[in-house]
Every structure is written in C-alpha cells, then in structure tokens.
Amino acid sequence: VEDSFYYTDVGVFFGEKHDAPGTEYSDPYFGGKGPSRNSCIGCGGCMVGCHYNAKNSLDKNYLYLAEHNGVQLLPETRVVDVSPLGTSGDGDEGYRVKTVNSFAFFSKKPKFYTARSVIFSASSLGTQSLLFDLKDKGSLPNISSDIGNRVRTNSESILGVRYPGTDEDLSKGIAIGSGIHIDKNTHIEAVRYPDGSNLLSGLFTVMTGGRPGVVRILYWLKAIIKLLCTQPISGLRSLLPWRFSRETVIFLVMQTIEGHINMRWKRRWYWPFSKSLNSEGKPIPTFIPEANDFTGKVARATGGIGLSSLSEIAFNVPTTAHCMGGCAMSDSPETGVIDAKNRVFNYKNLYIIDGSMLSANLGVNPSLTITALAERAMSFIPNKVHQIKT
Ligand SMILES: Cc1cc2nc3c(=O)[nH]c(=O)nc-3n(C[C@H](O)[C@H](O)[C@H](O)COP(=O)(O)OP(=O)(O)OC[C@H]3O[C@@H](n4cnc5c(N)ncnc54)[C@H](O)[C@@H]3O)c2cc1C
Ligand code: SF4
Numbered sequence: 001v002e003d004s005f006y007y008t009d010v011g012v013f014f015g016e017k018h019d020a021p022g023t024e025y026s027d028p029y030f031g032g033k034g035p036s037r038n039s040c041i042g043c044g045g046c047m048v049g050c051h052y053n054a055k056n057s058l059d060k061n062y063l064y065l066a067e068h069n070g071v072q073l074l075p076e077t078r079v080v081d082v083s084p085l086g087t088s089g090d091g092d093e094g095y096r097v098k099t100v101n102s103f104a105f106f107s108k109k110p111k112f113y114t115a116r117s118v119i120f121s122a123s124s125l126g127t128q129s130l131l132f133d134l135k136d137k138g139s140l141p142n143i144s145s146d147i148g149n150r151v152r153t154n155s156e157s158i159l160g161v162r163y164p165g166t167d168e169d170l171s172k173g174i175a176i177g178s179g180i181h182i183d184k185n186t187h188i189e190a191v192r193y194p195d196g197s198n199l200l201s202g203l204f205t206v207m208t209g210g211r212p213g214v215v216r217i218l219y220w221l222k223a224i225i226k227l228l229c230t231q232p233i234s235g236l237r238s239l240l241p242w243r244f245s246r247e248t249v250i251f252l253v254m255q256t257i258e259g260h261i262n263m264r265w266k267r268r269w270y271w272p273f274s275k276s277l278n279s280e281g282k283p284i285p286t287f288i289p290e291a292n293d294f295t296g297k298v299a300r301a302t303g304g305i306g307l308s309s310l311s312e313i314a315f316n317v318p319t320t321a322h323c324m325g326g327c328a329m330s331d332s333p334e335t336g337v338i339d340a341k342n343r344v345f346n347y348k349n350l351y352i353i354d355g356s357m358l359s360a361n362l363g364v365n366p367s368l369t370i371t372a373l374a375e376r377a378m379s380f381i382p383n384k385v386h387q388i389k390t
C-alpha cells in the first residue's frame with residue numbers, strides 16, 4: 001500500500017528552511033495582529049503540549065485574537081449550572097450561569113453570571129456530563145432525550161514497535177508525522193512521544209492476537225513467555241520503561257467502520273454517592289486483526305518487537321484520544337440534541353459547539369472537523385452591531 005503513504009498536514013509553524021529550528025518570527029499568520037512564533041525544534045512533544053511556541057494551539061490563534069478584541073477569558077473556572085432566566089423557561093430572556101474554581105478542593109467560591117446566549121464547548125464527554133446533570137436536576141429539563149446516544153471513538157486501537165538498544169532517537173520530529181491506509185476502512189498513523197515520556201510504556205505490553213476477552217489474557221501470557229524465551233535480553237528491555245520514547249514508534253489505528261456506544265447518567269455500584277457517565281451497548285472493538293497483522297509485519301521487517309495496548313488485553317477496554325458525539329446534530333430532537341446551526345433543541349440562545357456535535361465516525365483525527373463546524377456555526381450568528389448613542 002505504499003501509494004497510500006502520506007506526510008501529515010499539521011498545525012505547526014516550521015519557519016523558513018534556511019533558519020535554525022527555534023528561530024523567532026513576528027506573527028507569521030495574522031498580518032501583525034497575532035503573537036510572535038518560534039519555528040518547531042522537532043522535540044516530539046506536540047501531543048502533550050508544545051513548550052516551544054511552535055504549535056498552533058488555541059491560545060496562539062482564536063483565544064489570543066478574541067482576548068485582544070475584548071473577550072474576557074476566565075481560566076480555572078468550571079461551569080456547574082446553567083438555567084434559563086424569566087418565566088418562559090426556554091431561555092428567551094437569557095441564562096444564569098454558575099461557576100466554581102476548578103482547582104479548589106474546599107473553598108470553591110461560586111460565582112454567578114447572566115448571559116443572553118450560552119455556548120457549551122466542554123468536549124464530547126464534558127458537555128455530555130454537564131447537560132446530563134442539568135437535565136437531571138431540572139435546570140435544563142427539556143434537553144433532548146437523545147443525549148448520550150451514538151458516542152464514537154474512530155474505532156481506534158493503539159499498537160507499536162519497540163527497538164530495544166537502538167542508537168536512533170525515535171523521539172525526535174513532530175508527534176504524528178506520516179500515515180498510510182492499509183485498506184479502505186483502516187488508516188494508521190506513526191506517532192512518537194518526546195524524550196523522557198517513558199512512563200507511557202506502562203500503557204503497552206507484548207503484541208498479542210487472539211479473541212478479545214478472558215481468552216486473550218492466555219494468549220498474552222503465551223506471547224510474553226515466547227518473547228522471553230526467544231529474545232531474552234531485548235524482550236525484557238522491551239517491557240521496561242527506560243528509553244521507551246527513544247526506542248518506540250506508536251501506531252495509531254483508526255477505522256471508519258460504523259460503531260458506537262451510548263452514554264447514560266447513572267450511579268455506579270462502587271460509587272453510589274453521585275451520578276456519572278456510564279457506557280451501554282455493544283462495546284467498541286478492542287482487537288483489530290488488520291492492525292495486529294500490520295504491526296507484526298513492521299516488527300519483522302525492521303527488527304523490532306511488536307506492542308499492544310495493555311488495557312485492550314488485560315481489561316478488554318479500548319483506548320481513544322478521539323471521543324466524539326453524544327449531542328448529535330440532527331433534524332429533530334428525536335434523533336439529536338442540536339439543529340444544523342448548532343442550536344439546542346427546545347431552547348433559545350443555547351448552542352453546543354464541540355466534539356459532541358459530531359454525528360458520524362470520522363475515521364480521522366477530529367480537530368479540523370470540529371474547528372470547521374465551529375466556524376460554520378459562528379457564521380450563522382450575526383456580528384454584534386455597536387450602537388453609538390448621540
Ligand atoms: C493526547 C491527545 C492527542 C490528540 N491528538 C490529536 C491530533 O493529532 N489531531 C487531532 O485532530 N485531534 C487530536 N486529538 C483530539 C482532539 O484534541 C479533540 O478531539 C479536540 O480537542 C476536541 O475539541 P473540543 O472542543 O470538543 O474539546 P476540548 O478541546 O477538549 O475543549 C474542551 C474544554 O472545555 C473545558 N471544560 C470541560 N468541562 C468544563 C466545564 N464544566 N466548565 C468549563 N470548562 C470545561 C476543558 O477543560 C477543555 O478546555 C488528541 C486528543 C488527545 C487527548
Ligand atoms: S515537535 Fe511539536 S512540541 Fe516540539 S517544538 Fe515542534 S510543535 Fe512544539
């Protein structure tokens with residue numbers, strides 16, 4: 001499938017070819033209205049936060065520009081309640097918003113705001129938790145009962161290949177640099193973590209096939225014994241954390257195949273004191289045979305040791321960085337939570353604009369789609385007209 005190989009398009013500033021990595025440039029993007037930027041030094045840390053002013057994170061673009069246009073940002077502030085003002089109950093007269101200090105354990109210092117409009121933008125799981133809670137406690141009782149349905153994960157699986165003792169430093173470069181499509185439904189990207197992120201090795205173990213569930217644990221034990229018998233030294237090193245990020249290529253496997261879970265707001269048997277999100281329905285697959293096959297081939301062809309995700313084997317729990325849906329965009333409250341302009345059904349001046357709005361399995365990393373839909377949603381909201389009183 002070499003024809004499907006591609007280098008990723010990324011939200012990173014690389015500067016001019018002739019300049020050294022890390023060179024500072026005055027606002028390369030917004031004609032002088034944005035912040036200065038430094039070119040990428042290829043440290044591999046993009047996924048855990050860029051310390052070098054090279055990644056196009058929101059504080060360098062949307063939030064930066066908004067703040068300079070007069071928006072007030074309130075960091076470390078958690079929204080815990082939103083309820084309609086007035087008697088109509090549909091938000092026609094605006095909303096009362098209650099916040100607390102996110103990081104305070106005891107003195108949470110509640111604050112109250114009133115707003116004409118409210119946009120929920122707390123991510124798929126964050127918005128679902130908040131809206132489930134507000135529906136449950138009666139602040140926003142008319143949120144569609146479709147909330148929580150069809151939460152998707154790109155049907156993701158995370159594998160890898162480790163090269164114990166290699167002299168090459170695989171932690172250098174941008175975090176996700178290339179990918180291929182191994183078939184029409186399955187797409188794999190090569191991922192790295194920055195030097196020193198070795199505790200992440202705890203997420204991985206020897207690559208294991210077999211059926212998901214208890215039987216897979218037996219396959220896993222067999223795979224460990226086989227590895228330690230056939231390659232005792234490098235096999236043991238592949239299971240230890242030291243030098244993990246320098247020696248490992250992670251494979252992020254994503255599938256476009258239809259699959260979802262449904263979220264419900266319930267008390268868990270082991271924590272009956274409060275409600276939380278619980279998943280229901282057919283689980284997302286924890287074993288993608290094509291992904292194991294690919295990883296095995298890479299390991300054999302390049303002299304490495306294949307890795308699987310530990311939670312997939314030991315607990316039959318898939319891993320994802322791409323949780324989407326739960327407040328789907330739809331044409332009626334029977335099948336979704338918001339309309340095609342991101343307006344919450346049954347309320348006025350209430351919007352949801354984040355990953356929870358997605359109503360399909362994208363099969364690719366979702367940030368760009370979320371951004372595009374957010375810009376589209378904003379395009380339906382007229383600019384505020386500043387009226388000058390004379
Ligand atoms: C490790 C990792 C790597 C990823 N890599 C990529 C990638 O390479 N490419 C890609 O496209 N996608 C990637 N993703 C996915 C991408 O980051 C998410 O899909 C995207 O950020 C979701 O956007 P969002 O606006 O829905 O939510 P978020 O970006 O998560 O923003 C939600 C915000 O709301 C805040 N919040 C939550 N609850 C409340 C509350 N009650 N009150 C106030 N604030 C609240 C949160 O603190 C957060 O700041 C990655 C995700 C992870 C975890
Ligand atoms: S590799 Fe990623 S984290 Fe490192 S400097 Fe470049 S953009 Fe920033």
